[in-house]
Every structure is written in C-alpha cells, then in structure tokens.
Amino acid sequence: MPELRKNVLTDEWVIIATERAKRPEDFQKKAAKTTLAEQERVDSCPFCVGNEAMTPPETFAFRKEGTSADKPGWRVRVVPNKFPAQEIHEVIIETPSHQKSIATLSPQEVEEVILTYQQRYLSAERNEKIKQITIFRNHGQTTGASKLHPHTQLIATPVFSQKFRNQEKIALNYWQKEKKCLYCVLLKEELEKKERIISETENFVVFAPYASQSPFEVWIFPKSHQSSFGSISEEEIKDLTEILPKILFKFYSELDNPDYNYIIHTYLSNTADKEAKHWFLQILPRLTPIGGYELGSGIFINIVRPEAAAKFLNDATI
Numbered sequence: 514m515p516e517l518r519k520n521v522l523t524d525e526w527v528i529i530a531t532e533r534a535k536r537p538e539d540f541q542k543k544a545a546k547t548t549l550a551e552q553e554r555v556d557s558c559p560f561c562v563g564n565e566a567m568t569p570p571e572t573f574a575f576r577k578e579g580t581s582a583d584k585p586g587w588r589v590r591v592v593p594n595k596f597p598a599q600e601i602h603e604v605i606i607e608t609p610s611h612q613k614s615i616a617t618l619s620p621q622e623v624e625e626v627i628l629t630y631q632q633r634y635l636s637a638e639r640n641e642k643i644k645q646i647t648i649f650r651n652h653g654q655t656t657g658a659s660k661l662h663p664h665t666q667l668i669a670t671p672v673f674s675q676k677f678r679n680q681e682k683i684a685l686n687y688w689q690k691e692k693k694c695l696y697c698v699l700l701k702e703e704l705e706k707k708e709r710i711i712s713e714t715e716n717f718v719v720f721a722p723y724a725s726q727s728p729f730e731v732w733i734f735p736k737s738h739q740s741s742f743g744s745i746s747e748e749e750i751k752d753l754t755e756i757l758p759k760i761l762f763k764f765y766s767e768l769d770n771p772d773y774n775y776i777i778h779t780y781l782s783n784t785a786d787k788e789a790k791h792w793f794l795q796i797l798p799r800l801t802p803i804g805g806y807e808l809g810s811g812i813f814i815n816i817v818r819p820e821a822a823a824k825f826l827n828d829a830t831i
Contacts, residue, residue, distance in 0.1 A: 518724035521699060523680050526812045527724040529819075555611050559595075560662035562609035568592040572603065573632060575625045585609075588622065589629045594666065601637050601669035605629055606662065614652065614663045616761035616770075624754040630665065630777070631750070635743045637669040638781050645670050645677055646779065648742070653772025655799050681780075681790070688789035696791030700734050709823040711760070716752040719760060721819035721826070728801060728817035729768065729826065731760055733794040740790035742779035757794070760826070764798060767829040772799040 515530040559567035565583045573591040580586025587609065594602040607626045608618060615623060630648055637646050650665040673681075687695040703709060703720050711719040711731065718734050733756060735749060745753070764771055779792035807813050 520722065520724040520726075521695065522683065523676070524683060525724070525726075527726055528812060528814045530814050530816055531818050531821075553610050553612055555662075558611055558660065558662050560590075560604075560606045560660060560664060561611050562587070565590075568604075569595060573629065573636075575629065589625045591629060591633055599668050599670050601640065601643065601667070603633055603637075603667045605633065605665040605667065607665060608663055611662050614761070614765070615650070615758055616765040618758060620754055620758075623758050624750060626665070627750050627753055627757075630667075631743060631745060633667050634779075635782070637667060638743065638783075640669065642671045643669045643781070645673050646781065648777040648779075650775045652774070653799065655772045680778075684789045684791075685786055688786065694738055694789055694791055696734070696793070697738055700736070708820050711823050711826045712756065714752050714756060716749045717756055719756060721823040723819060725815050725817075725819040725822065726813040727797050727799065727815055729764070729798045729822045730815075730819070731796040731826070733757070733760070733796070735792065738788070739792055740780045740784055740787040741782040742777050742792045743782045753794075760796065763826050763829045764796075767825070768798065768800070773797060774799070 515528050515532070518527050518529055519525070520527065554561045554563065556564075558564060562585050565571070565585070565587075569592050571582055571587075571590050571592050574582065574587045575589040576587040589608070590606040592604050592606070594604050605626070607613075607615065608622060615626070618626070634646055634648065637643055646667065646669045648665060648667050652663075684695050687693070687698075691698075700718060703723075704713075704718060709721040709723065711721060713719070716736055718736060720732055720734070722730060722732050733753070735745070737749075739745070761773075764773060773796055775794060775796040777792065777794050780787075780790045784790060801814075801816060803813075
C-alpha cells in the first residue's frame with residue numbers, strides 16, 4: 514500500500530508508492546540519458562572560452578595570472594544573466610569546457626566553483642534591499658536549463674517567497690517550543706537510525722530524506738549549526754568539494770546521468786534567530802515526470818523508497 518510521509522521542515526506531504534516501480538536498479542536502464550557534449554568548445558555557446566564577448570561583462574572570475582577580464586584564461590567566470598529575473602541574477606560558468614560537469618571536474622575545479630558560490634553570495638547580501646538569495650543548478654533540459662554548458666545561477670530578491678516564509682515559520686515555532694534547532698534534531702535522528710545515510714564526513718552528512726519528493730533525492734547537511742551558507746569555513750569548503758562531485762558522479766555513472774536540480778537553501782548572514790535556522794543543499798533528480806496531481810495538490814509521488822535509494826547510492830561504486 515502507498516505510504517504518506519511528511520517533510521517536517523516544510524509540512525509538505527509525499528506519497529511513497531513503490532508498487533509503481535520495481536527496484537532502484539531499474540532506473541539505470543529507464544532513465545533518459547542526458548549525453549554530455551562531445552566538443553570542448555562550441556562556437557555558438559556564449560559560455561564557452563573565446564566567446565566572452567557574447568555575455569555581459571564579468572563580475573568575478575578565477576583566471577590565469579596576467580589574463581584580462583572578459584578574455585580567455587578564466588577557470589570560473591561570473592556574468593549577469595542576459596535576461597535577468599531580478600536585479601541581481603548571475604550566471605556562474607563553472608568551467609571553460611563545454612563537455613564537463615560538476616560530476617567530472619577535478620577537486621581543484623570544484624573547489625573554485627564552491628568558493629565562487631560563497632563569494633557571490635556574500636556580495637549579493639551586501640545589498641541592503643536583499644532578503645532572500647537562492648543558488649541553484651539546472652542540469653538537463655527537463656529542469657529548465659536553457660544552456661548545456663555547465664553553469665549555476667544565483668538570484669537575489671527584495672522579498673521572501675511564501676515557501677521560504679513557511680519554512681522559516683516552522684523552524685521558529687519548533688525553536689520556541691523545544692529550544693532546539695529542528696534541522697539539527699532531524700540530522701541527529703538520521704544518524705541514529707542510519708537507514709537513509711549515504712555517506713558521512715567530518716563536516717557533512719549525506720542522506721536520502723524520509724519524505725523524498727523524487728526518486729534518489731539527496732540532502733547534504735553541515736554537521737555544525739550554521740544558518741547561512743555564507744559562513745561556510747575553508748575546511749568545510751574542501752569537504753564539500755569532495756562530497757558533491759562524488760554524489761553527482763554516482764548519478765552520472767549509476768543512473769545514466771539523469772537531469773537534476775540542486776538548490777542551496779540558506780538564510781542571510783544577518784538573519785535573526787540564527788539558532789533556529791540551518792542551511793543545506795538539496796539535490797532533486799528528475800527521473801519521473803511531475804504531473805497534474807502533484808501540481809494541483811502539492812503532494813509529490815515518489816516511486817522509490819528513500820531507504821532503498823540510500824542503500825543503492827551507498828553501494829554504488831565510483
């Protein structure tokens with residue numbers, strides 16, 4: 514029988530309907546494969562090296578010493594979105610190579626990407642009008658990615674979304690009642706049960722959430738209590754540099770490189786009630802379509818038990 518589960522961080526419900534699927538391994542064949550480009554550079558791609566004039570002027574870059582802004586020589590490059598959704602809407606171009614992805618970048622390359630996330634996050638929140646910052650990555654055409662070239666986006670808004678407000682309210686209510694961080698409590702329970710743990714390092718825990726919205730959804734939680742991604746330490750950046758590409762490479766190698774979104778859920782560094790808030794990174798593979806029921810009801814249907822997904826990803830070889 515289908516099982517109803519609630520995400521305690523958002524009060525959203527999920528239906529775990531495993532009778533609609535067989536085993537997690539089935540997705541290795543059923544997933545629609547997103548083939549990486551074979552070319553290192555594409556003439557028509559504005560994010561490829563040599564095409565810097567096709568984008569607005571860069572706002573930040575890691576580049577070879579002695580090279581000039583908006584010229585070749587960069588390793589990570591940030592430009593304003595040409596068609597912005599908000600005043601602050603940036604594109605973080607993760608690599609000059611058209612064919613790579615976070616899953617296949619070197620540790621040094623991934624570290625510079627994460628350092629860029631932090632730098633641009635801190636830059637955006639210096640604007641006193643900004644209330645919410647979202648860093649997100651769309652991988653594959655079904656996720657909203659308009660360009661194949663690997664990139665992440667940052668959007669900062671002067672308003673709070675209703676979803677953000679609801680999540681904040683739940684966290685604050687729990688703190689006021691229990692004098693504990695709901696996120697830290699959830700993490701402690703996951704570590705004690707060990708049913709959905711995928712991997713663990715000194716600074717992070719990777720697990721499949723109890724009420725996963727999609728097959729193989731993954732959360733990456735910092736062990737230390739931090740409300741803002743902007744507060745991530747150098748040691749934690751190096752740790753995340755190891756974890757994130759490993760998980761994405763498991764998707765790439767074991768699930769035929771599915772489309773996915775990942776989102777950094779975070780509060781601003783100057784947020785009030787920091788003791789109640791905790792940032793984390795969510796990865797949502799798009800292995801099954803979102804239909805009218807999900808859109809109409811707000812209840813997602815997941816056909817793979819999170820416990821089985823965690824075991825599959827834990828056992829997957831790299």
